[in-house]
Amino acid sequence: MIAIEAAFWLSLLLVAYVYAGYPLLLAVWSRWRPRPVERGGAEPTVSLVMAVRNERERLERKLENCLALDYPPEKLQIVVSLDGSCDGTAGVAARYAARGVEVVRSERHRGKAAALNSGVAAARGEIVLFCDARQRLDPGAVRELVACFTDPSVGAASGELVLLDDSGGVAAGGVGLYWRYEKVVRAMESRVHSAVGATGALYAIRRELWAPLPEDTLLDDVLVPMRIVLAGRRTVFEPAARAYDREAPPELEFARKVRTLAGNFQLLGLLPGLLSPRSNPVFVQFVSHKLGRLAVPHLLIVLLVSNLFLLEGVYLVFLAGQCAWYLLASAGAIAARGGERPAAEAPARILQRRQRPT
Amino acid sequence: MKRLLLIPYAVVLMNWAAITALYCFLRRRSPESLWRDGGWPTGRRRGEVAGRGGGARELSVRGGA
Numbered sequence A: 001m002i003a004i005e006a007a008f009w010l011s012l013l014l015v016a017y018v019y020a021g022y023p024l025l026l027a028v029w030s031r032w033r034p035r036p037v038e039r040g041g042a043e044p045t046v047s048l049v050m051a052v053r054n055e056r057e058r059l060e061r062k063l064e065n066c067l068a069l070d071y072p073p074e075k076l077q078i079v080v081s082l083d084g085s086c087d088g089t090a091g092v093a094a095r096y097a098a099r100g101v102e103v104v105r106s107e108r109h110r111g112k113a114a115a116l117n118s119g120v121a122a123a124r125g126e127i128v129l130f131c132d133a134r135q136r137l138d139p140g141a142v143r144e145l146v147a148c149f150t151d152p153s154v155g156a157a158s159g160e161l162v163l164l165d166d167s168g169g170v171a172a173g174g175v176g177l178y179w180r181y182e183k184v185v186r187a188m189e190s191r192v193h194s195a196v197g198a199t200g201a202l203y204a205i206r207r208e209l210w211a212p213l214p215e216d217t218l219l220d221d222v223l224v225p226m227r228i229v230l231a232g233r234r235t236v237f238e239p240a241a242r243a244y245d246r247e248a249p250p251e252l253e254f255a256r257k258v259r260t261l262a263g264n265f266q267l268l269g270l271l272p273g274l275l276s277p278r279s280n281p282v283f284v285q286f287v288s289h290k291l292g293r294l295a296v297p298h299l300l301i302v303l304l305v306s307n308l309f310l311l312e313g314v315y316l317v318f319l320a321g322q323c324a325w326y327l328l329a330s331a332g333a334i335a336a337r338g339g340e341r342p343a344a345e346a347p348a349r350i351l352q353r354r355q356r357p358t
Numbered sequence B: 001m002k003r004l005l006l007i008p009y010a011v012v013l014m015n016w017a018a019i020t021a022l023y024c025f026l027r028r029r030s031p032e033s034l035w036r037d038g039g040w041p042t043g044r045r046r047g048e049v050a051g052r053g054g055g056a057r058e059l060s061v062r063g064g065a
Helices: A002-032 A056-067 A089-095 A112-121 A141-150 A175-192 A220-230 A250-270 A283-308 A314-336 A343-351 B002-027
Strands: A046-052 A076-083 A102-106 A127-131 A154-164 A202-206 A234-246
Touching (some): A002 A283, A046 A056, A056 A076, A127 A220, A141 A154, A250 A283, A283 A314
Parallel strands (some): A046 A127
């Protein structure tokens, strides 16, 4: 029974640490020893690199958005790296060649990492800025991001992805709230040293720090910044550089999250130095943030199962709390669908979706 | 009220995503293959990739795991 109690309390403490203790630690740490970023108004040359596959509907709007950015056009190179596009995307990109957009083509679909490798190979700017076709960039995003590179310790800078709801306001519920929590944590990590990863929708690096990605990379926006951190530079978070996206339904967000989290496992194989406090200057942050999130679901299972064996005193309160939490989650599943189907079907339906997540 | 209910739902879903990601990692499957073949679980042999020929790629893990 002691072993079960130990498992219960250890799981509870670790879950509490990952979601609450770690942010509190960061809050204290970032006030105690902040490392502010030296920002300046220099205008280095920038290459905006965008890997695109089948984005015929979005690309025109995105390129118009990029061409309207508040940055000197002669210092902004726009590179579209086509990854085996087969829906007419190449035609849309080609139309913009006359307006200075450079197109790199791969006839074969090789994946985003390979497309980024080709795109960066064509880049000439001192700073390489990465973005996706889906999100709209704030006009001042490039300028805000580039200002961080005045600080010589900064090797990468991540912008902020703002999720909007259907009314165009900042998303406040469900995934939107989860994402806002995530951004608060990243901002504090950045103030201490470096954020553990960047926002794929908008991040930039010094071109000299780029190294080609393995073609099967799942998370370029974590691998690239973490390589830079391991090389001794910082990856900072700049909330004034914004990209906007629509809040996705939880099921679609689930698909993205699986990819992200599987990418974190892959990252451990690609950069084993992340697991060493000697080589990783953000070891505590990496373990608490990335590894902690991977461990939490398993800890929650231990928490629930161990609680089922501890049905007395304060443990009954915890069990009631856990049951209430999962009931609320089930009610949330019904609410997310307008109540048309039982929540119990949700995991099966989510996993049986045939369409590819975007 | 609906927004508040979506919070525990989103958190549970994200945790379930972590378990699914671990499955992908251990089976060397690309996350996309879960959706492409439309089935879960598939009972495929270790290392076999869903949707092969349709562009799905294995989750390759370098440097051991």
